[in-house]
Amino acid sequence: MYTQAMDIPHGDGKPAAVDDPARAAAFDERAARGEFVEAKDWMPEAYRKTLIRQISQHAHSEVVGMLPEGNWISRAPSLKRKAILLAKIQDEGGHGLYLYAAAETLGVSRDDLIDALHSGKAKYSSIFNYPTLTWADIGVIGWLVDGAAIMNQVPLCRCSYGPYARAMIRICKEESFHQRQGFDALHTMMQGTDAQRAMVQDAVNRWWWPVLMMFGPHDKDSQHSETSMKWGIKRISNDELRQQFVDATVEQGKVLGVTFPDPDLRWNEARGHHDFGTIDWSEFWNVVNGHGPCNRERLAARVGAWEDGAWVREAALAHARKRAARAQSAAA
Numbered sequence: 001m002y003t004q005a006m007d008i009p010h011g012d013g014k015p016a017a018v019d020d021p022a023r024a025a026a027f028d029e030r031a032a033r034g035e036f037v038e039a040k041d042w043m044p045e046a047y048r049k050t051l052i053r054q055i056s057q058h059a060h061s062e063v064v065g066m067l068p069e070g071n072w073i074s075r076a077p078s079l080k081r082k083a084i085l086l087a088k089i090q091d092e093g094g095h096g097l098y099l100y101a102a103a104e105t106l107g108v109s110r111d112d113l114i115d116a117l118h119s120g121k122a123k124y125s126s127i128f129n130y131p132t133l134t135w136a137d138i139g140v141i142g143w144l145v146d147g148a149a150i151m152n153q154v155p156l157c158r159c160s161y162g163p164y165a166r167a168m169i170r171i172c173k174e175e176s177f178h179q180r181q182g183f184d185a186l187h188t189m190m191q192g193t194d195a196q197r198a199m200v201q202d203a204v205n206r207w208w209w210p211v212l213m214m215f216g217p218h219d220k221d222s223q224h225s226e227t228s229m230k231w232g233i234k235r236i237s238n239d240e241l242r243q244q245f246v247d248a249t250v251e252q253g254k255v256l257g258v259t260f261p262d263p264d265l266r267w268n269e270a271r272g273h274h275d276f277g278t279i280d281w282s283e284f285w286n287v288v289n290g291h292g293p294c295n296r297e298r299l300a301a302r303v304g305a306w307e308d309g310a311w312v313r314e315a316a317l318a319h320a321r322k323r324a325a326r327a328q329s330a331a332a
């Protein structure tokens with residue numbers, strides 16, 4: 001999902017901090033009771049680190065996710081679609097800001113988090129390293145990518161860390177608009193010409209498997225999942241979420257009139273779920289490790305945008321300094 005680094009081996013080479021065992025036990029009990037943890041509460045170092053990693057990766061995914069869609073603002077097919085796309089991309093920027101702010105409550109600086117993204121140290125969701133080749137890709141991103149994000153993020157509204165959980169409530173409301181606008185754009189195209197229908201089907205074919213990879217590795221291969229479950233950071237496993245997503249999306253695909261590129265996809269009466277084919281995990285790891293179709297392009301665009309915006313940050317700081325000086329001389 002937007003937080004795949006949770007499932008990926010990591011480590012900064014430093015020995016883990018040792019927590020006071022009595023405090024750690026009391027914390028585990030609080031988490032088991034389903035209580036929220038707030039910024040000033042005591043928390044185990046591993047809990048803090050896990051959250052910083054997860055929330056910052058989530059924030060990075062929101063802002064990098066603006067790039068593939070931003071490529072289509074000037075090519076949207078109508079004024080209505082352009083206005084919707086602009087609003088959606090602005091929402092994603094806002095999601096990034098709420099999430100960086102939530103991460104800062106854990107004692108990290110936003111500058112350090114952004115440096116880690118720009119230097120390639122921090123991860124963001126693998127899905128944003130795929131290209132947006134046609135207008136139908138924009139619809140499919142809304143329908144499937146935002147749809148998968150909602151599936152993963154609704155349980156995060158009950159995450160044990162209060163500032164993260166509260167940010168997710170507003171984010172999820174906006175994500176459901178994103179999903180609906182994508183479905184609506186595709187639905188309109190499906191009522192159009194054969195060429196438009198073929199464009200939608202082609203986009204679904206290219207995005208389907210990478211979207212299933214967004215939920216992260218199988219539960220048995222997922223690092224850190226157990227501790228994250230114990231602490232109430234994660235509530236539902238990768239495989240369960242992926243299954244929920246497949247079951248919901250197959251039905252939506254029928255309404256839309258598209259098929260999915262998986263010959264093994266079929267309803268399993270005994271399980272009460274859809275079976276689906278094997279995911280190509282070598283592709284997933286390849287993209288996560290920086291070798292997807294657009295990894296370099298995305299990072300370069302992100303760093304470029306940051307550098308182009310330097311004058312805005314400098315001007316805002318200069319203005320703030322002037323105001324502070326004026327206030328001080330008025331008070332003197």
Ligand SMILES: [Fe+2]
Pocket residue numbers: 062091092095171175
């Ligand atoms: Fe978002």
Ligand SMILES: [Fe+2]
Pocket residue numbers: 092146149174175178
């Ligand atoms: Fe979104």
